[in-house]
Amino acid sequence: MFISNAYAQAAAGGDAPSALVSLLPLLLMFVVLWFVMIRPQLKRQKEHKAMIDALAKGDEVLTAGGLLGKVTRLGDPYIAIELADGIEVQLQRTAVAQVLPKGTIK
Structure with missing residues (x-):
């Protein structure tokens, strides 16, 4: 229409x-x-x-959360890093953001 x-x-x-x-x-x-x-x-x-x-035992690493530590144990999905004298934290391998040069942590 x-x-x-x-x-x-x-x-x-x-x-x-x-x-x-x-x-x-x-x-x-x-x-x-x-x-x-x-x-x-x-x-x-x-x-x-x-x-x-x-990653190998003794490597110094920086995690995605900002923690600095030395690798003490390696497992398949997890690693253990030592943050200070006797303080160990268990993390997933993928949480490692960077491997630092030896002697960075003193």
Whole structure:
């Protein structure tokens, strides 16, 4: 009554963009995202896993919680670190944030 019908119009000529051209910006954004965010994160995860696997008794470590200590026992999922004279704490291996140079803790 008040609304007229709308009909589709035929494409003028053969200039319709191909599917690849319309997906090109999306693919380009994914490639940039991969090199800027995903790839560096995977590299950091690989380095952290190698550091945790290389832990040995006597290593001085910094934990994710900010504790400094010396590794006294190694287990598969857990390690024990000595914080002060006779004070030992048991932590997950993944809680180790950094291995410090020898002699850092005095």
